[in-house]
Amino acid sequence: MEEHMKKCICTLPDEDEMFDLAELFKIFGDSTRIRILFVLFDNEHSVSDIADVLNMTQSAVSHQLKILRQAKLVSSRRDGKQIFYSLADEHVHTIIQVGREHIEE
Amino acid sequence: MEEHMKKCICTLPDEDEMFDLAELFKIFGDSTRIRILFVLFDNEHSVSDIADVLNMTQSAVSHQLKILRQAKLVSSRRDGKQIFYSLADEHVHTIIQVGREHIEE
């Protein structure tokens, strides 16, 4: 089949958009990060709080928080020596909620 | 802080559920699989169709379809020599849609 004859699937989004979408879901695709997000569901928490609750190293938590921060899924504020993290927006709740609905079957 | 004094975050789901959730999002967290899902958005397609449209090896597509099948995100039916894949249920649309909304900002 020659190039100009290639069948057209007109509804395919830009390659960039599909790539970005995969990158977004990749963030949710790690149980450590999911657990961190759940800890932040009800309230903001400091890094050491999260590490305590999840029984993880401060360093490991901090590394993952950096990834969540870069993806704009969490935001942070400093209060003295501590830094408090919270969910960035409602999309985080929504995405996780839809995922949970799919699981329960 | 002693063990029995550890602060209780009562809203945390089971470890298993959080793990399964991460596993689900992990499937969406690869641009090849996202692209395959988009190809199947409007209609069922055969393996070689998908490979052609996405300019991928038949083998690579088949490997990814296996992963999508195991996660129950796509289903398949045989018609002669070909096997046609389609989206398994509405959750796939929903999850991708919510993801796209988060991207557009």
Next chain:
DNA sequence: CAGACATATGAACGAATGCTCATATGTTAA
């Protein structure tokens, strides 16, 4: 049954990922 075609699968390899360890940066109190 033999050959062609469509799909599936196992092994191997390179790239990406998450953790650990050591250390750097930043903040507060003495």
Next chain:
DNA sequence: TTAACATATGAGCATTCGTTCATATGTCTG
């Protein structure tokens, strides 16, 4: 300023993951 505490970060390592290549399985036609 110095010491203690909280967080961030870079390097190294082990594991996971997606592709390729070769080949197996399954289906139809002659």
